[in-house]
Amino acid sequence: MEALDLIDRKIVAELMRDATLPVAQIGEKVGLSQTPCWKRIQRLQENGVLTSRVALADPAKLGFGLTIFVGIEAPDHSAEWREVFVRAVNAIPEIMEVYRMAGEMDYLLRIAVADMAAFDTLYKRLTDAVPIKNVTSHFAMERMKFTTAYPVDTRNR
CATH class of the missing domain: 3.30.70.920 (Lrp/AsnC effector binding domain/regulation of amino acid metabolism (RAM) domain)
Structure with missing residues (x-):
């Protein structure tokens, strides 16, 4: 698998902090418009970098x-x-x-x-x-x- 570039790393970091963020908001934070950001998220999922999105609960x-x-x-x-x-x-x-x-x-x-x-x-x-x-x-x-x-x-x- 190819190394993640800076934008991919920023997308992953944002999603790990809060996976409920709208794609447009993630895009703003990483310097992309909504569609390219969404395409990168899809690629990160397809490549197995992003494995799931879950809610964290207080045990x-x-x-x-x-x-x-x-x-x-x-x-x-x-x-x-x-x-x-x-x-x-x-x-x-x-x-x-x-x-x-x-x-x-x-x-x-x-x-x-x-x-x-x-x-x-x-x-x-x-x-x-x-x-x-x-x-x-x-x-x-x-x-x-x-x-x-x-x-x-x-x-x-």
């Missing part, structure tokens, strides 16, 4: 007051185990993110649940579905910074 106001980061150590590294693990985590919507890691843990999960009882239920469901060598849970006490916007360079290089 606490939705009843998800507990965030847990869970480290998983796999009992083995076979394709079969990974397939079972992927199916298990995909079947549990409270598991918000899953990363395969390098280092001491094999996988890192971000989980959002209502409370400790809900986490206990989720924990049992996950460990019943797939064998796991070790599970380490870290409970978030306060979310001090959160963003979904990557720090795209919007300066002219």
Whole structure:
């Protein structure tokens, strides 16, 4: 894929800040008229740079007051185990993110649940579905910074 030019980077940055902005307003911010801006947005979507547009919600106001980061150590590294693990985590919507890691843990999960009882239920469901060598849970006490916007360079290089 070709590198993004300055205008593309600015469009992406604006959309990451607020995807509800009208195309004309984005165009004004990046120095384009509405139609060329819309065409660039379409191209960014077609090329997979923009993958979706979503609304962000306050987890606490939705009843998800507990965030847990869970480290998983796999009992083995076979394709079969990974397939079972992927199916298990995909079947549990409270598991918000899953990363395969390098280092001491094999996988890192971000989980959002209502409370400790809900986490206990989720924990049992996950460990019943797939064998796991070790599970380490870290409970978030306060979310001090959160963003979904990557720090795209919007300066002219």
